[in-house]
Amino acid sequence: MARPLTLLLVRHGQSTWNAAGLMQGQTAHVPLTDRGHDQARAAARELAALGPGAMLSSDLLRAVQTAEHCAAATGLAFTTTPALREQGYGVLEGRPSRELWDVVDWTDPRWAAEGGESLADLHARVAALLGRLRADPPAGVVALVTHGDTIRAAQAVAAGLGPAEMPAVTPHNGTVTRLQLAGAVG
Template sequence: MPTLLLVRHGRSTANSAGILAGWTPGVELDETGHGQAGQLVERLAGVPLAQAVSSPLERCRQTLAPLLAARPELGEPTLDDRLGECHYGEWTGRPLAELAKEPLWRTVQDHASAAAFPGGESLRALSHRTVAAAREWDEKVAAEHGPDAVWIACTHGDVIKAIVADALGLHLDHFQRINVDPCTVTAIRYTPLRPFLLRMGDTGTVTGLGPRPAGHPTPEGDAPVGGSTGAAAA
């Protein structure tokens, strides 16, 4: 099955200001974020990409822009609202330091499956739509580009955490244990048996995520007993 590269957008003006941006229009990458987006080109230089998908929010499209400029064969990213940020409702645009004093904050931290943002959506709904999007896109990429394809999706921190929690079989209440920094790469390979988390929050050069070599000793969907031998020895 294909390999999904989940990229969180680079640092935004809201991130550096400590504001919960949500779907606020006009939130762009800050200077650091633009630098991170530029570095992504080199970090993914050795990885073939068959498809690019993005949250419609500007900070995600800006993050992918240098990479897609370097790979014109990919064209413009396909925008999918389901990979957009959580709808935080009345929390949108407020300082995180202020939100941390709200009673709901503890629910978000400790019992995420019960958390629903006033005037927005629940974290259960976020998980449902984002996991569905990731799995449906993976099937589409497999059908169009083959089982060894690699595709990229640029999205948001809570979105990636929800998708990773699903891939690991974690209850949503545990998804706050997962940390996703700006412009990190998380790689998931879905198989008929189970997903495999190949990278988590990677900040360096991403290698070894191309097609499995012919004659690979482990059947597709099985984990190597004793651990992987790594890309060089695969």
């Protein structure tokens, strides 16, 4: 019998590179700011009220620091996975985001920076993870601590949309986005 799987997607709090306006991508070592820790604590309180039974996190530092706040608030341990990482921007990581509007082809889901990944790659990575969770859910409500573009990809996958149809709006730092995945085996 199929039952829905609820995903609670937590976007990490503000990082030092968010504050500086730098493209982060999969740069691993970027920590949260004081404001980011405050945002993460607020998201953790919201998450705890929603009652997740399991939690996974991106393995990038800004997400792990956010997941630590979520773990403290929920009492859940978490595991990390590279499947929840942000879209990789390769050679563009660390550059000011405002410089990239003329460099990145935001309309082509197959475009990727040198050493990075395309939106299509990101969408496929997230779809594979959500497929595994749908097939073998660790709980009926699962928290995923992750990144803005990864959340947009999860929203598209849950809605049956491809990488060219991902939502344009990225959730703010320290927010919780609820998604339902139909068809979990139960």
